[in-house]
Amino acid sequence: MSALLAETRPDQPTAVVAAPRRNRKRVVIIGGGFAGIAAAHALRHADAEVVLIDRRNHHIFQPLLYQVATAVLSPAEIAAPIRQLEAKQRNISVLLAEVTGVDVASGTIEASPPGVGVRKIAFDYLVVATGMRPSYFGHDEFARYAPGLKNLSDAEAIRAKILGAFELAATTDDEAERARAMTFVLVGAGPTGVELAASLAQMVKVTLRGNFHRIDPAKASIILLDAGGRVLPTFAESVSRWVARRLTKLGVKVVTGVKVETVDEQGVVAGGNRIPSATVLWTAGVAASPIPKMLGTKTDRAGRALVDPFLKVVDASGVFVVGDAASIIQNGHPVPGVAQAAIQEGRYVGRLIAKELKGRKVERPFSYFDKGNMAVVGKNYAVLERGWLRTTGFLTWLVWAFVHILSLPQLQNRLRVQRQWLWSYFTGQRSSRLIPEPPRVTTPGPDR
Numbered sequence: 001m002s003a004l005l006a007e008t009r010p011d012q013p014t015a016v017v018a019a020p021r022r023n024r025k026r027v028v029i030i031g032g033g034f035a036g037i038a039a040a041h042a043l044r045h046a047d048a049e050v051v052l053i054d055r056r057n058h059h060i061f062q063p064l065l066y067q068v069a070t071a072v073l074s075p076a077e078i079a080a081p082i083r084q085l086e087a088k089q090r091n092i093s094v095l096l097a098e099v100t101g102v103d104v105a106s107g108t109i110e111a112s113p114p115g116v117g118v119r120k121i122a123f124d125y126l127v128v129a130t131g132m133r134p135s136y137f138g139h140d141e142f143a144r145y146a147p148g149l150k151n152l153s154d155a156e157a158i159r160a161k162i163l164g165a166f167e168l169a170a171t172t173d174d175e176a177e178r179a180r181a182m183t184f185v186l187v188g189a190g191p192t193g194v195e196l197a198a199s200l201a202q203m204v205k206v207t208l209r210g211n212f213h214r215i216d217p218a219k220a221s222i223i224l225l226d227a228g229g230r231v232l233p234t235f236a237e238s239v240s241r242w243v244a245r246r247l248t249k250l251g252v253k254v255v256t257g258v259k260v261e262t263v264d265e266q267g268v269v270a271g272g273n274r275i276p277s278a279t280v281l282w283t284a285g286v287a288a289s290p291i292p293k294m295l296g297t298k299t300d301r302a303g304r305a306l307v308d309p310f311l312k313v314v315d316a317s318g319v320f321v322v323g324d325a326a327s328i329i330q331n332g333h334p335v336p337g338v339a340q341a342a343i344q345e346g347r348y349v350g351r352l353i354a355k356e357l358k359g360r361k362v363e364r365p366f367s368y369f370d371k372g373n374m375a376v377v378g379k380n381y382a383v384l385e386r387g388w389l390r391t392t393g394f395l396t397w398l399v400w401a402f403v404h405i406l407s408l409p410q411l412q413n414r415l416r417v418q419r420q421w422l423w424s425y426f427t428g429q430r431s432s433r434l435i436p437e438p439p440r441v442t443t444p445g446p447d448r
Ligand SMILES: Cc1cc2nc3c(=O)[nH]c(=O)nc-3n(C[C@H](O)[C@H](O)[C@H](O)COP(=O)(O)OP(=O)(O)OC[C@H]3O[C@@H](n4cnc5c(N)ncnc54)[C@H](O)[C@@H]3O)c2cc1C
Pocket: 030, 031, 032, 033, 034, 035, 036, 053, 054, 055, 056, 058, 059, 060, 062, 063, 064, 065, 066, 097, 098, 099, 100, 129, 130, 131, 132, 149, 150, 191, 192, 289, 291, 322, 323, 324, 325, 337, 338, 339, 340, 342, 374
């Protein structure tokens, strides 16, 4: 049992885990994503007790989630157990728990480990790295029909929905229902929407070819909708144009400047037109987790905490926010919500705390080093934008593949993903085409 839990008193409804002996400070990190893990790693030699809390027992490599959703990879290939940090780092305790409260004034958080009840955990330093979740822009009722893509369960649910839709198309005798089943609508043309649409286009044309006698999957209709004027709005306009052309070539219908008004069991209503679809996927907005708001600091419209240039929460000594949960303006521009930014912020704060623990002061504020933005658009094609540099095509795609293989957590994941990609590249096959029971296809109600 970890020292942390050994100190809890289960007979109390809200046991307080006392701060450690005062000569050893406790750093509590909430979130085992890119930012939280980078912060923990940077503290590996610090004379502190590091407690890393996550409600999941695994870290997810989110940039490849869309490949799980489209059956290229299986969930275990893009995830790694957070607990293994305890084997690598002597000063860390990993706690599987949902954090439900933060009290900055008393220096405690409330966490609920499964089956144990609420625990109060005292901290000397707090690092909030809780990331983002899908936002339906005030229409949470859409979530039932249009899943977002944020974790492994979402990816598996989307995969089941897509594969289930083809099964429905192959079995129904109703032509309108078949057309509805073979129409896929993605709402949001940012990197996730673009990557997912392109991968789906390839799957229907290549992977599913010949798999159904009654339908031709290649005739599926894939529609990418966005309320904005162009795909990939965070990239340069020229890149957006290349990508839109590429998507069209792959068979994706790109519709921009159209707002989605309704999502229901029949499909979507966008720009006043109903599009019947059994598979609507939400790849649009994101919002921060509720934790930054609990810090009593200012937040932006998406709920991200506004932090100072040292990523500290103003007026809350020893409290930091990093990764997607933080809103940071640098040189007049917001630091983007990408993995590299999260890693750099987490590492910066980990090092800052380690220095403070040694009695040294950090003078240099956080500075984001932009390594560039990439998106992959189907087989053999990716785009890269870094400052004035913009590249596209096969070589960029190779760079994308290389960078992603190297960035995956755990050597075995790198080897497994490489093998899957090679198999898929040369055969067009995808190994993870599983539908967990029952298929999650939205079927119309009796009034249809
Ligand atoms: C589908 C998708 C594709 C993406 N593609 C790319 C890409 O190609 N390139 C790129 O650079 N970036 C990409 N991103 C963005 C990138 O993944 C994020 O910027 C990055 O994950 C942010 O890291 P983080 O540590 O701040 O948050 P996360 O990685 O989201 O980690 C947050 C962690 O906090 C935990 N948590 C949250 N709330 C609580 C709580 N109350 N209690 C306990 N634990 C909690 C969560 O379980 C999670 O493990 C993508 C994101 C998504 C969703």
